[in-house]
Amino acid sequence: MGEDLERLKRRVPLLEYLNRHHWKGHRVSTGPEFLGLCPLHAETHASFYVNTQKNLFYCHSCGRGGDLIRFVELSRHFSFRQSVAYLAEELAPTTQLLVHTAAFYQLELYRHREGMDYLAERGVHDRKLIAELGIGYARGGHLRAYLQSFGYSLERVLEAGLINPQGADTFCRRVIFPCRQQDRIVNLYGRSIGRAFPHRLLPRSKGGLFAWESVRHFRDVILVEGLFDLAVLWQAGFRNTTCAIGTHLTPTQLDQLRENPDRCMYITFDQDENQAGQNAAHDLLHALDKAGLNVRLVDLPAGHDPNSYFVAGGTAQDFAHLLEEAASL
Numbered sequence: 001m002g003e004d005l006e007r008l009k010r011r012v013p014l015l016e017y018l019n020r021h022h023w024k025g026h027r028v029s030t031g032p033e034f035l036g037l038c039p040l041h042a043e044t045h046a047s048f049y050v051n052t053q054k055n056l057f058y059c060h061s062c063g064r065g066g067d068l069i070r071f072v073e074l075s076r077h078f079s080f081r082q083s084v085a086y087l088a089e090e091l092a093p094t095t096q097l098l099v100h101t102a103a104f105y106q107l108e109l110y111r112h113r114e115g116m117d118y119l120a121e122r123g124v125h126d127r128k129l130i131a132e133l134g135i136g137y138a139r140g141g142h143l144r145a146y147l148q149s150f151g152y153s154l155e156r157v158l159e160a161g162l163i164n165p166q167g168a169d170t171f172c173r174r175v176i177f178p179c180r181q182q183d184r185i186v187n188l189y190g191r192s193i194g195r196a197f198p199h200r201l202l203p204r205s206k207g208g209l210f211a212w213e214s215v216r217h218f219r220d221v222i223l224v225e226g227l228f229d230l231a232v233l234w235q236a237g238f239r240n241t242t243c244a245i246g247t248h249l250t251p252t253q254l255d256q257l258r259e260n261p262d263r264c265m266y267i268t269f270d271q272d273e274n275q276a277g278q279n280a281a282h283d284l285l286h287a288l289d290k291a292g293l294n295v296r297l298v299d300l301p302a303g304h305d306p307n308s309y310f311v312a313g314g315t316a317q318d319f320a321h322l323l324e325e326a327a328s329l
């Protein structure tokens with residue numbers, strides 16, 4: 001336990017934690033100490049010291065001090081045990097880093113036209129939905145400085161795959177969808193607005209089904225391949241749509257679909273010329289059928305996916321008709 005605590009404290013240095021929570025301190029001369037207003041109470045005269053070498057804080061006004069865990073106890077009114085759990089989970093470095101990154105990309109979407117133009121091209125125009133899905137835009141070139149202002153080290157940003165070893169942003173000219181699981185961002189999906197590598201996920205698990213918490217309550221569930229498919233379907237009112245991000249389902253995603261055997265599944269994969277989508281859909285159909293689910297295959301016109309179907313003028317009514325016509329096994 002003691003060793004784990006030390007490791008936890010090393011992974012989240014006190015100053016980094018404070019900076020992320022918008023504490024502003026300035027370095028005292030050239031030493032390892034920073035000074036600022038005490039975040040534990042209101043004050044106008046700075047008396048809160050952070051020693052980055054010892055990883056400790058002390059406030060000369062309220063007389064309280066200690067390490068990161070002590071700070072969490074005091075600032076959040078948590079017990080020791082709660083504080084440790086909080087730090088281990090909520091501040092799992094990458095989770096928090098992805099939250100900040102996604103927020104940055106969301107801001108960028110409104111700063112550069114090309115992201116919004118691309119969304120419009122793909123038929124996504126509902127601003128409320130764009131905000132709800134947390135869609136953003138990575139223009140490239142600015143992320144590093146933004147994250148460093150929160151105290152993230154370059155190594156950590158590199159480790160998460162957000163920059164390459166040369167220091168350049170990994171996501172460049174891409175529309176970004178945060179992949180959420182239990183309201184937590186587990187990965188970022190970037191769709192290129194140009195030709196280079198159409199899509200890319202960060203080198204980590206894609207997690208479970210997209211927004212499964214809000215979809216699992218429906219008896220009828222529509223499963224699609226891509227996040228743009230999901231976006232247009234949600235926009236058209238089909239909120240019972242989830243996405244596997246690709247045609248290959250992880251064991252977690254399969255288990256999620258199988259958790260309710262009374263479920264009716266509508267698989268709506270791309271109608272690829274090379275049959276890849278159709279073949280994947282058939283394999284999945286058999287796996288789910290074996291689990292006792294009522295599975296149906298939605299037949300889109302040749303060469304279409306749900307996104308292009310709506311962009312080409314398909315309406316919610318048309319799509320509802322396709323669902324009605326969907327053949328079961």
Ligand SMILES: [Zn+2]
Nearest residue numbers: 038059061062
């Ligand atoms: Zn104080």
